[in-house]
Amino acid sequence: MKAPDGADVHARLTGVTRIFDMASGAKLAALGPIDLDIKRGEFFGVVGPSGCGKSTLLDILAGLSPPTAGTVLFEGKPIDGVPDGVGVVFQEDASFSWLSVYDNVAFGLRRAGADAAEIKRRVEYAIGFMGLPDFAKAYPAQLSGGMRQRVCIARTLVLQPRLILLDEPFGALDQQTRLLMGEELLRLWRETGATVMLITHALDEAAMLSDRVGVMSSRPGQFIDFIETEWSRERDSRVVSDPRFGAITSRLWEKLRVESLKTMGGAAPGAKP
Ligand SMILES: Nc1ncnc2c1ncn2[C@@H]1O[C@H](COP(=O)(O)OP(=O)(O)OP(=O)(O)O)[C@@H](O)[C@H]1O
């Protein structure tokens, strides 16, 4: 399957919408319609105002929740349940409180029936990668929020997904750790050749990490802009000093400001009524 520019399509959404039934009996249009091609191997960032449907989009791509209308293809096949090869890091802490860090990270590999030596090698690598080797035996309640989130990231990465969906994974981290974790994610992306979709509210993070950033409108979220960053694959957080970085973040903010004001129930100062 090819995108219009000839690149391989890894996931394709066509006419995707999601309408929720509210307890009151009313309907809530949360998302779409969305037409989107995510290219194989691309790092795709998504920004949009709170409540515009970003997590809903991720759930649909992960096969966790069906769209109300439209089709979703992963590697050319319709998604029906969680597809093999897709890994998800959720917005909220989803670590298993009753398992140690090591067992949290080993969970998926054990379930997949990997052999013990392979599990040990991959789990130790993932825990090291996330900077948690001293906490392998700790339980989530003994960790900080940011560390718990790193456990969740390690738990997903250890399965070596071909498509990694991350929903604000660094939200609980301080700025410095966020930048370094972003660099680690870039390294992993380069090394594995995985496709990444990263949802983030941090415009600098989206601009620094992504090959392409999609900007969503207020609810029901639709893509209103796509920005190609044109960074080299070898990029790291030093791109923030590139003049183009400022231009990219300004364009993101320009689009997002108007949409966020709509979400907050206001009109953009200076905007025509
Ligand atoms: N299971 C559900 N039932 C009913 N409404 C839902 C459900 N899940 C989400 N919604 C609604 O759909 C809309 C989009 O929610 P979603 O969580 O996708 O937003 P978001 O863009 O991820 O927001 P945030 O940036 O705050 O995480 C919201 O109005 C939310 O209230």
Ligand SMILES: [Mg+2]
């Ligand atoms: Mg969300």
